[in-house]
Amino acid sequence: MKKFLNSPQTLLEESFDGFVAARADIIVACEERKFLRRRTLKPGKVALISGGGSGHEPLHAGFVGHGMLDATCPGQIFTSPTPDQMFAAVEAVDQGEGVVLIVKNYEGDVMNFEMAAEMTDGRCATVITDDDVAVETSTNSTGRRGVAGTLIVEKIVGAAAEMGMKRSEPQALGQNANRRTRSMGVALTPCTLPAAGKPNFDLGDKEIEMGVGIHGEPGRRRVPMASAHAMVEEIVKAILDDLAPRRGDDALLFVNGFGGTPLIELYLLYYEAARMIEAAGIKPARSLVGSYVTSLDMAGASITLSMLDDSSAKLWDAPVHTPALRWGA
Amino acid sequence: MKKFLNSPQTLLEESFDGFVAARADIIVACEERKFLRRRTLKPGKVALISGGGSGHEPLHAGFVGHGMLDATCPGQIFTSPTPDQMFAAVEAVDQGEGVVLIVKNYEGDVMNFEMAAEMTDGRCATVITDDDVAVETSTNSTGRRGVAGTLIVEKIVGAAAEMGMKRSEPQALGQNANRRTRSMGVALTPCTLPAAGKPNFDLGDKEIEMGVGIHGEPGRRRVPMASAHAMVEEIVKAILDDLAPRRGDDALLFVNGFGGTPLIELYLLYYEAARMIEAAGIKPARSLVGSYVTSLDMAGASITLSMLDDSSAKLWDAPVHTPALRWGA
Numbered sequence: 001m002k003k004f005l006n007s008p009q010t011l012l013e014e015s016f017d018g019f020v021a022a023r024a025d026i027i028v029a030c031e032e033r034k035f036l037r038r039r040t041l042k043p044g045k046v047a048l049i050s051g052g053g054s055g056h057e058p059l060h061a062g063f064v065g066h067g068m069l070d071a072t073c074p075g076q077i078f079t080s081p082t083p084d085q086m087f088a089a090v091e092a093v094d095q096g097e098g099v100v101l102i103v104k105n106y107e108g109d110v111m112n113f114e115m116a117a118e119m120t121d122g123r124c125a126t127v128i129t130d131d132d133v134a135v136e137t138s139t140n141s142t143g144r145r146g147v148a149g150t151l152i153v154e155k156i157v158g159a160a161a162e163m164g165m166k167r168s169e170p171q172a173l174g175q176n177a178n179r180r181t182r183s184m185g186v187a188l189t190p191c192t193l194p195a196a197g198k199p200n201f202d203l204g205d206k207e208i209e210m211g212v213g214i215h216g217e218p219g220r221r222r223v224p225m226a227s228a229h230a231m232v233e234e235i236v237k238a239i240l241d242d243l244a245p246r247r248g249d250d251a252l253l254f255v256n257g258f259g260g261t262p263l264i265e266l267y268l269l270y271y272e273a274a275r276m277i278e279a280a281g282i283k284p285a286r287s288l289v290g291s292y293v294t295s296l297d298m299a300g301a302s303i304t305l306s307m308l309d310d311s312s313a314k315l316w317d318a319p320v321h322t323p324a325l326r327w328g329a
Numbered sequence: 330m331k332k333f334l335n336s337p338q339t340l341l342e343e344s345f346d347g348f349v350a351a352r353a354d355i356i357v358a359c360e361e362r363k364f365l366r367r368r369t370l371k372p373g374k375v376a377l378i379s380g381g382g383s384g385h386e387p388l389h390a391g392f393v394g395h396g397m398l399d400a401t402c403p404g405q406i407f408t409s410p411t412p413d414q415m416f417a418a419v420e421a422v423d424q425g426e427g428v429v430l431i432v433k434n435y436e437g438d439v440m441n442f443e444m445a446a447e448m449t450d451g452r453c454a455t456v457i458t459d460d461d462v463a464v465e466t467s468t469n470s471t472g473r474r475g476v477a478g479t480l481i482v483e484k485i486v487g488a489a490a491e492m493g494m495k496r497s498e499p500q501a502l503g504q505n506a507n508r509r510t511r512s513m514g515v516a517l518t519p520c521t522l523p524a525a526g527k528p529n530f531d532l533g534d535k536e537i538e539m540g541v542g543i544h545g546e547p548g549r550r551r552v553p554m555a556s557a558h559a560m561v562e563e564i565v566k567a568i569l570d571d572l573a574p575r576r577g578d579d580a581l582l583f584v585n586g587f588g589g590t591p592l593i594e595l596y597l598l599y600y601e602a603a604r605m606i607e608a609a610g611i612k613p614a615r616s617l618v619g620s621y622v623t624s625l626d627m628a629g630a631s632i633t634l635s636m637l638d639d640s641s642a643k644l645w646d647a648p649v650h651t652p653a654l655r656w657g658a
Contacts, residue, residue, distance in 0.1 A: 002537075004517075004590065004595075015597040018596035018601075228343075262386065262588035263623070327655060
């Protein structure tokens with residue numbers, strides 16, 4: 001294992017503290033690193049909280065700030081945060097207008113966020129993301145997994161809350177955005193958990209895992225290494241088959257790196273994916289390319305297609321000022 | 330070799346086209362992909378052009394836009410662009426106020442940009458970056474190599490030009506920023522050039538290359554794998570010894586990933602580096618953490634320290650709107 005590391009036991013604290021120090025313009029750390037919150041909370045706004053296991057950076061801490069999350073609770077690597085962390089975050093950022101929790105569909109996360117919601121006497125509404133079309137049920141999830149599309153849901157709900165909508169409305173917009181969003185990924189290599197010190201699954205030198213999850217969960221099939229064109233074709237076909245979009249509609253096309261894949265390759269994937277969705281009659285009216293929802297050092301990428309209407313396009317375009325996404329603010 | 334790739338012969342064109350398609354809000358491609366330019370040129374402004382071999386994305390194309398570059402010429406992978414490309418870019422973006430060329434100090438780049446400058450009858454002034462303290466002369470350079478600090482020079486010069494300064498002033502500010510900026514990197518793995526299909530140097534499973542160049546050039550020494558703390562200590566010491574900053578001064582601390590290293594590790598490096606420069610009496614008044622000046626898929630990182638005064642801090646903070654850096658605009 002070759003990583004920048006002092007010890008697996010201190011990695012999360014040190015990386016957390018480095019993040020907070022580097023982004024003190026936007027972020028404040030709270031109470032023994034239970035959660036991070038936006039430096040300037042906005043009175044009267046519905047609060048928005050997410051969280052999940054660490055190892056997917058910049059998700060979620062990189063999306064805390066104006067127009068997106070008010071707080072996030074980082075768990076141990078690939079491990080849900082605790083209800084105690086979430087409860088502390090709710091107490092800290094609730095402005096009296098209630099809270100929307102955005103939760104990726106993994107059993108641990110869903111259970112713990114549910115417990116936290118129960119502890120807050122009805123102040124929390126939940127949006128669960130399950131955008132991964134690769135498999136129906138997986139190692140850590142009943143039903144589909146929540147993956148890179150979670151970023152889009154966080155942006156849409158965050159913009160709605162920032163505009164002053166009351167709690168049920170951002171929640172409904174988030175659920176709707178999740179329904180209109182589909183993703184699928186492919187791994188060229190496994191990732192290595194620092195505490196384990198070895199790859200979290202085996203993959204041959206000439207094999208890829210098509211439909212891999214963001215914790216290295218098995219995908220649809222293990223196949224021989226293929227051209228970028230062939231891989232994108234399989235992913236885009238899986239997404240379009242499932243989403244069945246209407247020809248002529250606009251979409252956000254998001255190509256996401258898993259942590260070990262450079263930008264030059266991600267733009268090649270965008271090139272392939274954009275041509276294929278255009279050939280299917282869909283216009284890539286918005287785009288996002290980068291490593292935003294990662295799996296530690298995994299080489300690989302996912303493609304997300306999110307269908308837009310006037311309302312969701314406006315919410316996507318709305319100002320955002322976070323460490324990892326910034327425009328118009 | 331596991332990369333997203335159709336063929337080494339088509340990678341650059343496809344990735345270039347994907348980039349231009351994804352960022353058509355900011356970027357226009359010109360004349361058979363000779364160069365990229367800012368969509369909206371600003372009349373009366375000194376123009377700013379950079380360029381160099383591909384494989385360092387988002388450098389330089391990701392820094393084209395308001396407040397930074399007007400155009401960039403991408404070469405083949407790790408290969409200088411041609412004078413012909415640069416001349417075409419000068420012709421396209423010169424607004425009659427002359428052009429500043431920002432050139433990383435490699436023999437091929439310097440020679441070709443000099444030839445292009447000669448072809449333009451005195452319209453071009455040059456800033457050469459050579460911020461790498463690792464070695465004095467390297468495989469492809471006489472004198473120090475230009476590495477991640479180039480981003481800072483491009484930002485400072487770009488802001489000065491955007492504010493309406495005439496040609497000699499941004500050039501002088503860029504030369505001054507380069508003198509106040511020092512970098513050093515470390516490789517955990519080599520990178521793989523697509524056409525070669527194998528790593529561009531050998532590195533044992535438990536070895537690192539301390540002081541590596543951004544094309545995989547040899548550094549100061551090859552040493553056994555060490556803790557993040559020990560690696561950062563060696564790098565920060567090399568930078569501080571060379572820069573000899575005055576205690577109490579402000580600096581921009583930039584932790585840069587080489588392409589295969591995830592953000593969680595880069596923030597750990599930032600944590601270590603910030604504490605060390607603070608212990609040396611330097612305040613990390615500005616920060617930047619991410620993979621901005623890469624070496625294809627190399628795992629590794631560099632640290633850059635750039636000393637700030639009121640003028641350079643103001644230019645760093647000035648609005649920028651490019652694919653890879655954006656704030657205040």
